[in-house]
Amino acid sequence: MPEQLAEMSIERPREANEGRPYGGLSSERRRLLRRSRLVEAGLELFATLGYARTPIERICEEARVATRHFYELFPDKESLLLAVLDKVMDHARAAVFRAIASSSGDPQELIRLGISAFVHAYLDDPRHVRIALFEVVGVSRELERYRRDISREFARIIERQIDLLEAEGSIPRRDYSLLAMALSGAINDLLIDWENSDDPYPVERIIDELVLLFQAVLRGLGTFVAESEE
Numbered sequence: 001m002p003e004q005l006a007e008m009s010i011e012r013p014r015e016a017n018e019g020r021p022y023g024g025l026s027s028e029r030r031r032l033l034r035r036s037r038l039v040e041a042g043l044e045l046f047a048t049l050g051y052a053r054t055p056i057e058r059i060c061e062e063a064r065v066a067t068r069h070f071y072e073l074f075p076d077k078e079s080l081l082l083a084v085l086d087k088v089m090d091h092a093r094a095a096v097f098r099a100i101a102s103s104s105g106d107p108q109e110l111i112r113l114g115i116s117a118f119v120h121a122y123l124d125d126p127r128h129v130r131i132a133l134f135e136v137v138g139v140s141r142e143l144e145r146y147r148r149d150i151s152r153e154f155a156r157i158i159e160r161q162i163d164l165l166e167a168e169g170s171i172p173r174r175d176y177s178l179l180a181m182a183l184s185g186a187i188n189d190l191l192i193d194w195e196n197s198d199d200p201y202p203v204e205r206i207i208d209e210l211v212l213l214f215q216a217v218l219r220g221l222g223t224f225v226a227e228s229e230e
Contacts, residue, residue, distance in 0.1 A: 035073050035083075037063040042084040047127035051081055051135040078139060082146065085136050088128045089150055092121035096157060107164045108215065114161065115187070115210045118154070122191055123203050129195050133188055155184040162218065171221040179217070186213060 025033070041062035045054045056077055060067050074080045099117035103110050122129040136147055159180035165171045187210055194200045 031073070034063070034065045034069050038065055038070060038073060038080060039083050039087055042080045043087060043127055043131065046081060046084060046135050047130040051077075051139065078143065081131075081136060081139065082143065084131055085143075085147075085150075088131050091128065092118055092132075095121040096154075100157075105164075107161060107168070107170070107218075110161050110164070111214050111218075112207075112211050114157070115214065116207050118187065119191065119203060119207050119210070123194065123206075126195065129191050133192050133195065151184055151188070152181065155180040158183050165218060165221075171218065183214060183217065186210070 038059060041059050042054075045059055045062060049058075054077075056070060057067060059077075059080065060070050070080075074083070095117040096114055099113040100110060103113050122132065136143055138144070155177070159176055162171070162176045162180060166173050190206055190210060194203075194206060
């Protein structure tokens with residue numbers, strides 16, 4: 001959410017600003033505000049112009065932050081992209097956990113609530129899906145590893161819901177980690193298609209289809225797992 005407080009447009013000499021209140025704000029508070037504005041500017045520009053086509057100078061202009069302050073907060077543009085990705089994923093993570101917490105605990109209800117929360121977290125603000133599934137792809141090996149770690153994290157959330165079906169005896173006990181990754185990938189693929197489409201399906205249709213997929217897979221697990229392990 002954009003910060004409402006703004007710094008003066010004219011930068012004072014560094015030695016006059018550091019370590020003392022200025023404009024009613026401490027140096028640490030000003031630092032946090034600069035960082036917040038840079039992350040918000042990165043979210044907007046990376047999602048609209050594209051990460052590769054956005055120079056640091058343009059980000060600083062959008063955020064109303066001096067270039068030297070950018071480098072005090074981020075060593076390079078990729079570090080800012082990582083912070084933007086964290087902002088997007090923190091939003092999605094919080095939405096999913098709130099949805100799960102609001103559930104009665106019924107596995108089928110959890111599936112719909114969790115999927116709906118995740119999809120809306122990405123698609124209600126299309127900048128989020130742009131960052132998470134497009135702009136971070138192929139930037140560097142380090143960022144790719146981080147992106148895969150995030151995918152595995154959300155797969156583990158799916159796996160924990162499968163654990164509930166195991167606990168109630170609806171499906172056999174086994175390692176479902178790879179299946180959870182496959183289901184997580186299915187969500188991402190539909191969201192990528194939605195973002196790329198000139199005439200995307202309604203968001204609720206995407207949610208319905210994903211719920212149907214999860215239900216079909218999970219309901220069939222008992223039969224197919226038993227047959228495959230005979």
